[in-house]
Amino acid sequence: MSEVLEVLPDDADLTLPESDRRELVEWTVACAERLLPLFLAERPDDSRPREALEAAQAFMRGELAIDAVREKAFACHAAAREAHHPAAVAAARVCGQAAAVAHMAGHARQVPRYTAKAFPGDRVRRDVELAWQRRHVPARFDHYVYDGD
Numbered sequence: 146m147s148e149v150l151e152v153l154p155d156d157a158d159l160t161l162p163e164s165d166r167r168e169l170v171e172w173t174v175a176c177a178e179r180l181l182p183l184f185l186a187e188r189p190d191d192s193r194p195r196e197a198l199e200a201a202q203a204f205m206r207g208e209l210a211i212d213a214v215r216e217k218a219f220a221c222h223a224a225a226r227e228a229h230h231p232a233a234v235a236a237a238r239v240c241g242q243a244a245a246v247a248h249m250a251g252h253a254r255q256v257p258r259y260t261a262k263a264f265p266g267d268r269v270r271r272d273v274e275l276a277w278q279r280r281h282v283p284a285r286f287d288h289y290v291y292d293g294d
Contacts, residue, residue, distance in 0.1 A: 151285050156293035159251030166246055168283055169253045169290075170205045173243035174198050176256050176278050180263055183236035187228055194240035197221035204247040211248050218244035235263035253290050 154161050161169075177198055184194050200217035203209035218241045225237035238259040245252035257278055264271035282290055 153285050154250070154289045156289055159249055161250035165286075166248075166250050167205050169250055169286060170201050170243070170246045172282055172286070173246050173253050173256050174201050174205070175281060176260065177236075177240040177243040179274065179277070180236040180239045180260065183232040183263055184224070184228065184240070187230050187233035188224070191224050191227075193217070193220045193224040194237050197240050197244035201244040201247055214244055214247040218242075218248075231265045232263050235259045239263065250289075251293075253286070254293060257291065 154165055160166075177194075181194055181198070184191070197214075197217040197220065200209055200214045204211065204214045221237055221241035221244060225234050225241060228234045228237055236259075239256055242252045242255040242259060257275055260274055260278060261271055264274065279287070279291070
């Protein structure tokens with residue numbers, strides 16, 4: 146019986162092949178979806194973070210080009226700049242970083258960092274969310290996301 150060796154991503158490569166970025170987008174979008182309500186609590190009529198996540202999902206399915214996803218990610222970061230509460234700002238940043246993974250895999254490293262900022266004064270909730278992310282990151286990307294930079 147032959148054993149298939151899983152190829153680990155190169156920690157120094159911030160871009161990574163498109164197939165790797167698609168796999169990472171699936172995880173980053175799942176993380177961002179969990180935080181999106183924090184943004185919507187402050188700005189329920191601002192659709193830019195949701196649109197960024199939808200664009201990332203379309204990229205993942207091969208339906209949208211990278212440039213179109215980048216535009217949505219930029220718009221999402223503009224939404225973050227317009228938000229006031231730290232939780233809303235951080236949640237929008239997570240959404241923007243999640244979408245930006247379509248262009249550059251290194252943006253996945255920012256998801257846990259902004260997640261940590263999404264729960265000011267609530268360490269328990271922050272730790273629960275960060276633990277969820279760590280449990281769900283594809284195993285071969287664990288080191289890349291958490292220790293790669």
